[in-house]
Amino acid sequence: MTAYPWSSAFALLVLAQLKGHGVDGEGPSCAEIHTATPLVQFGSAVSASCLITEDCPLAKDTEFDVRWHHNNELVQGTITANASRRASQIFISNFSEPSRLLTCYICQGGCQVVAGLVIRAGFPPSCPQNLSCQTNLTKPETLHCSWTPGSDTLIPTNYSFHLVNMRSLQMTNYSIQPGVNHISIPRTEFLLYSEMQVFVKVQNSLGQATSQPLTFIPMEKAKLDMPRIKRVKPEPGKYGCLTHSWSLSDDQAWVMSKLDIELHLKPVDNTVTDEEKALVRKRNKRNVVQCDLLHGTEYQAQMRVRYQQSSPWSEWSNQARGTTLEKAPTGYLDTWLKVTPGQHYNTAELVWKPSKQFRANGKNVSYVVSLKKMSARRCFTQGNHCTFKISKAAQKVYLKAVNAVGKSRPTEVPVYSKIALKQAxxxxxxxxxxxxxxxxxxxxxxxxxxxxxxxxxxxxxxxxxxxxxxxxxxxxxxxxxxxxxxxxxxxxxxxxxxxxxxxxxxxxxxxYSKQKAPSIAPTIKFLVISDSHTELSWDDIPVSKRNGIIQGYRVYYEDEDGNMEMREATERRVVLRDLKPHTRYKALLMVSTSGGSLNGSVETLQTGSVDALGIVLIGIPTCVGITLVFIIILLTTLTKHEWLKRFLWPKIPDPANSSIRKWSTTELLQDCPPQRDSMEPVLVFLSHFSVVDLTDKEVDKLVQTNKDHWLRHERDSDLYSCGSSQPPSPFGSDSTSEPVPYATLVFSGPYQSQPPPPAYLRSESTQPLLEEEEPPSPTPFGCVRPYENVATQGKDEEHIFSECDETAGVDGTRHQRWEDFPLLNSLAVKDV
Known part of the structure; x- marks a missing residue:
């Protein structure tokens, strides 16, 4: 089954093809399409039948099928009863297109159109709405009626307007052109004061409709012309009353019936009051009086008229002004008094405005300020502001309103003294x-x-x-x-x-209610220009040119190489630092508000060079500073040489200032046995000694070195014998020429093991053991103590003291005890 697209352009081609097959009557006809009506209601059902004629050349002596073009495809119709396949019928349940061309095809191998019929769809007419009429009394006098048409019917529709005289029941019909929804009937075809009825009728092939009839008297629908106010003047002898003289246009001057009048009054000076008056009356008088107005107040008046309540209002008249009779002002004023203390007098600033109860009752009102009710006035003005001097003892200020007729009662304004009160x-x-x-x-x-x-x-x-x-x-x-x-x-x-x-x-x-960028930008001023920094300042922007609250300033500056930097400032001054010497800079100032920013002009500056004077100014303080530092260090060295000596050189023990000299003091004798025959205090044992553990080779080398050193002195002194009054110095005849060396005990092995015996070596130190060597004291046996400055190696303890001549015992034998030699006794190593 072949599908054929359908369009309105294609319909013309089909009709041309049908014409060639004699559909139009000029040649033999092949088929005919029959339907109940070619115009149907939109969305309704449609049925049609196609009848193939006997003399159709396409249907002679051959088998064929009859088909319909529907929904862009060829469909098989139903076979009509008692027809030998020469009649076909199609049924469309919902015809929802404005128009469609139904075509019938004969198919034998291929399909060829043989008949066609155009079917249209539309809507029945709907009732017109909002029918209204208005009589125009301005020449030419007419009755103008209009309405709102119904929805589109999609098919040709006729409109007609009908006017019926209710007294004579005579009807007049008026045809309306398509697309027109109004009509104007001349004055000769209706009566102004006779009741009449109008309606609109709509008709097409699917039905007809009529609008709701409108019954009225043409004069009631008349819209009068705009009235004209001739003058407004105060009513003589009546306060607060104005008389308005008015008239209709010349074409409507014959209207003598009572009219509805609306008068609108408004004070010209809105600061006095916002009161407005509206008056509606029915009368045919040409003068309208309105009272209950403010005294001595200028009003602006307008008015409009209508025939009766159901009639439309005319347009508003022209504006006219009038002033009521003046009267003395009444009521009090709202005041605000500010007092600024002075040396002898206070300065008072008084402002006022009308209160809701105040009535000026006059056109030209002035105000008088005085310190007393009947005293001389301090201010006389037509404004609302006054500044004057008052004494420090003043308690009240009086304000009066004055016009040409009289003055108001004074408004008392209290003067408050300055006291400590809290603020909002x-x-x-x-x-x-x-x-x-x-x-x-x-x-x-x-x-x-x-x-x-x-x-x-x-x-x-x-x-x-x-x-x-x-x-x-x-x-x-x-x-x-x-x-x-x-x-x-x-x-x-x-x-x-x-x-x-x-x-x-x-x-x-x-x-500010609204802000924007300032109108002008300040100009940069260079206060200080040096080789490395510059100080900029600028004037303040006038208040009238700021256009907002200044949020801050920004200074942009750029050097010759195009390097740009920015500095922000909240005040009108900024310092640009770290500038290059002898360099040209461009500076620009931007000022900002919350509503925008504005850039000023670009200014150029040249930084200075570092000249001889600058070098001198820099060098002299530097040299003076260095000199002062050197002097301070030198003075510190001279006054604190001991501290400096300890800081620069390591601390070396000084035997002259050691505590060994105090061993012979009375405080240290508590651990020594008492000596009966000796006046010299007994030395105590050494409490500490140094122990150095060395290998055998190191000990031999160290002993040989010390031995050679001490042999040089053995020629001049030997171990002294008993009875010597003073021991010879191992360093020569002059004991003060060289200090007495002190000793160190060196072990060849760990000192915990007893053998071999320790080597007692002399030290290489040249420090004196004591500040002054005192003569050795004789022992209790009459000999010098032989342990002072003893040099020995490899000898036992008993042999060391063999040279003493005196005997300590009763039997004449010598007894050497460790207790008699505290230095050696302290060197004794005991098994632990």
């Missing part, structure tokens, strides 16, 4: 749109204010300009400032707490 805390101001500021504050701790005063001043280059103030309730902690606030302009916002005894100090903050 945590004040914050943020933008609320481009022309408003939202203010928040907190109540003072441990205090109960009775209210707050919110003050707004505009900053200027020289001073601040007062804008407004607001008296707020004690429970209020926020307020919106919108009057007189403009973007890019700084405002000083202050909140004062009010107490029974006075007004507390303010909390103030500078705020």
């Amino acid at each position: 805390c945590s004040l914050s101001v943020r933008p609320d749109g481009d022309s408003a500021l939202l203010v928040h504050w907190g109540s003072p701790p441990d205090s109960s204010p009775i209210g707050y005063v919110l003050e707004c001043r505009q900053q200027h280059d020289s001073n601040s300009f007062f804008i407004s103030f607001h008296l707020l309730d004690r429970n209020q902690s926020s307020a919106l400032l919108a009057d007189g606030i403009e973007p890019y302009i700084p405002y000083n916002i202050s909140v004062y707490p009010k107490y029974e005894e006075g007004v507390g100090p303010p909390c103030t903050e500078v705020a």
